[in-house]
Structure formats: structure tokens, C-alpha cells
Amino acid sequence: MEFSWLERLSLFRFALLASFTAGLVCPLVGAFLWLRRTSFYGITLPQFSAAGVVLGYVCLPWWITTIGLGGLSLDEALGDPHTIMNYLLAWAALACLAGLAALVWLGRRGRGSETGRVAAAFALATAATYVFGRLSPVGQSHVEELLHGEVLGVGSHECETIVFVLLLVLALLLLFRRELALVSFDPEFARVLQKRVLALEVLLHCLCTLTVAAGTIIVGPTMLFGLLVLPPLAARPFARSMGAFLALSSGAGLLAALLGTTLSFQADLPLGAAIVASAGLTLLPAALRRASA
């Protein structure tokens, strides 16, 4: 049965809203990761979150019998989208925060190369995801969906969650963008100005954690790190100011979401992968500009 464009837009409205919101906001977080020369965190942190989610499933039976989850049984919890979403979001956020804290701490100790650390972390987190997945007594289908990142399966509750989280991240990023840029560009000058540098660093890491945790669960790790990494790379050669860099990064992310949706509907391709492929296409103008420079 063929669906018209309008029918598809209606049928997949939650998935599209989630994708476009991710396309708008994730590149802004990725832009700050790029500025701080930690772009690769955008690839590794979603893997930590994915491992956290799967570990959450492994621990779910124990959690329900020992700590309790709103008084629900295991089957009730698995069938309640609100409860299971909030539970998994917490695991995703904790795992992401733990991974981020470890990378930052190891970076400050200055041992080994940053690229090596991030690559090792990515490998370990990916392996942990699959190992925990095999150990998980429940939620196998959910785990597989997570690993494949089936965005079209996003329902109303997931959409509400990711839109709320990402709009909160957007509001805080826009509100504190000047100070976040300052502590990223010249942290010593920020300290001399008696700005609360540590608080601002924690804020940025928390915004990154929220984005990665919600994004991993709802749009999947692949689409998430595609939107964190690729749009800022596409935007940078054309940006002559901080404002332009942030706007162009977000614009490239939205363009990728639009192109990816079109590609997915026209060619019947997975939405998440189509969006990432489209984000890759937005790199072409940047590559041409660099080649001509």
C-alpha cells in the first residue's frame, strides 16, 4: 500500500518532530565540542549512553524487586512508556556522565594522546553494549532497536521527552553562550574576571550529557553522533564569527534532517541513516571551500 507524502508526514509526525529538533539542537552542542577540540567525544559519549541503557535493562529485574519502580511489576514497567523511559534516561545520563568525567580527568592528567583515549573508550563502550545486551534477561527487542536506532518507531512519549530535553538544552545554551565561549577560548581570562569557571564547565558537560542521553535512547547513537559531529564541520569554513558558527551549525543540522527525510521517504531508506548521510553531504561545500583556499 502506497502512502502519500502527507500521509507519511502524519503517520511519522513524532519521528519527524524528534528528528528536526535533534537536527536543530545537537549541532549546537557539537559546535562547543568542536571549539574545545573534543569533537570525538560526540562519537564516544553516545556509546557510553547506549551501554548505560543496556545495563539498565540488565539491572531492571533486580531494581524492581530490590528498590522498586513506582510499585510496578517487571511486565508492567516494560509496558509503561513513561516509567521505562525515565528509568533508562537516568541510566543513559549516568553512563554518559561517567564516561565524560573519565575522559576529562584523564585528559587533565595528560597521559597518552587524546585521540587514543577517545578511541579506546569508544571501543570499550561499544563492546560493553553488546556484552550487556547478551546478559540482559529482558527487553531484547528494545536493545536491538536501540542499537539499530530505528527513529521511525518514535512515539508520542519519546517525542515529548526529546523535544522537552533538547529545547531546555537550547534555552540554556543560548542564555549562557557568551560565557561558555569565554571559558572555552580563554579560561584564565575568565578566572581573572572572577567568573565561576568550574560551574560553567559543569553546565556545559551537563548539557552535553542530557543531549547525548536523550538522543541515544530516542533517535539512536548513529544519528546522534552524526548530528553532533558533521554539521559543525560543515559550518566552520563559512563562519567568521561565533554567532555565525552556531547558526550555520544548526542550519546544517536542520538541512540534513530535511534532506534525510526526503531521501528516506523517496527511496524507502532508514530515516536515521538517511539523515546522517545527508549531514555528510553538507560537508561537500566545506571541502570545496578548503580545496579552493
Added chain:
Amino acid sequence: MTTATPCEPLIRLRSAAFGYGARRVVSGIDLEIAPGRFLGIVGPNGSGKTTLFRGLLGLVPPLEGSCARTGRAVIGYVPQRESLDASFPLTVREVVEMGTYQRLGRLRRPAAEDLALVDEWIERVGLAPQRTRPFAELSGGQRQRALLARALVTRPDVLLLDEPTSGVDRGAQEQILALLSELHRGGLAILLVSHQLSLVRRFVEEVLVVADGRVQQGTPVELLTPERLELLFGAGAGGD
């Protein structure tokens, strides 16, 4: 601006020692930076002048003694431009505007009068035509002037500069130094670290010589004699 009285020092060190971890780099420092003074810090590489400078900025806490700012004395800081990442997509105006971030208003935005101050200082350091250019595209001297404008936008009581003329051509050096002299005549206290002794002799009123973890204070005539310089820096250290 500070609430200190005209004679009250802006920064006061009492038997201060600075270092990293348990290692003292400089110690036994008694120093007062009063309003309107112009000081230079000199010393051979590894002598501790950068550590002392960072202590005065508040970036390194004292291991002994005390380092206090009077009232709410505002420090303007001009770092070495090489310490900054030139790949950041910032315009000259965005860099200078950072000096207003200690006074952000509603919705964390600079007030209109602060934005006017930004434009005024960009004009005064001679960068008005470059205000919308990326910071990374400026020459060394232009970047240094942008960082100076950023520090002046903080409305400082004392200006601390780290090697402000390092790697800058002669013409740009003269521009920067002329501006510093003008600011000093206007009453601003200035302290700069420099290895360019000719600059120090020409402009500063007092010198802090850092050597072997100790600090000596005096005028350039007293402390920058050929004999002392040879002792500190080796043969041929009389000029730049």
C-alpha cells in the same frame, strides 16, 4: 572601579610564596601595587617571574603569606596571544566584548553602555576597520591590541600584561607602548612582564627583578646596571 582610597594599594603581597604543589618557585615577597604605578617584572627564564605574575592575577594561590586585592579592585589581564586558540571563530568585536562579561545584565547580555565602551576601545586601539574581521586573521600586533582593548573594557584599576610586545614588529611595539604610557598618565596602574629590557628602561618607574626564587624591587637605574644584567642573564645582556 575600586572603592580603595587613592593611597591604598590595589594588590598587596605579605611574605608571599608561590609555586606548584609543594615546590616553591618564588618566596619572601612583600609587594604593594599602588594606584598609578608602572612596574616591570624581569628575570631570566625559569626564574619564577611568570609564577609571580600568575600569583598577582589570582591564578595561583599563595603557598605562604597572603595576596589580597583591596576592596573590589578590578584587574585587567592581557595574556600572551600565543596562549589562545586562533581557530576559534571570533571576530575582533566578539573578543573585545568578552571584557564586559563580568557585568552581564538581563538574559546574560552586555548592557548598551558596555557595548558602547567596546566600540570606544576598539577605536582607541586603532582596530575600528577590523572590528568585524576574524581574530585569527589579524597580525600579531593587531591581536595584541585587541587583547589590550578587551582588558581595558573591564574598567580595570590595574592592568597586568604578559610580554605585550613579544613577537610584534617595531611599529606595533611603539603603538602599544604609547598607549600604555597614555593610560599610565591617566592614572592607571600597570604591571608588565617583559624580557625586552630596553622597553622596561624607557617606560617603567619601578622594576621587580626575579632571580633564584627571590624578588628585588627598585628603579631601573638601580637594578638594571650592566653588571647586574650580566650576572642575571649572562654576557651581552645589556640590550635586546
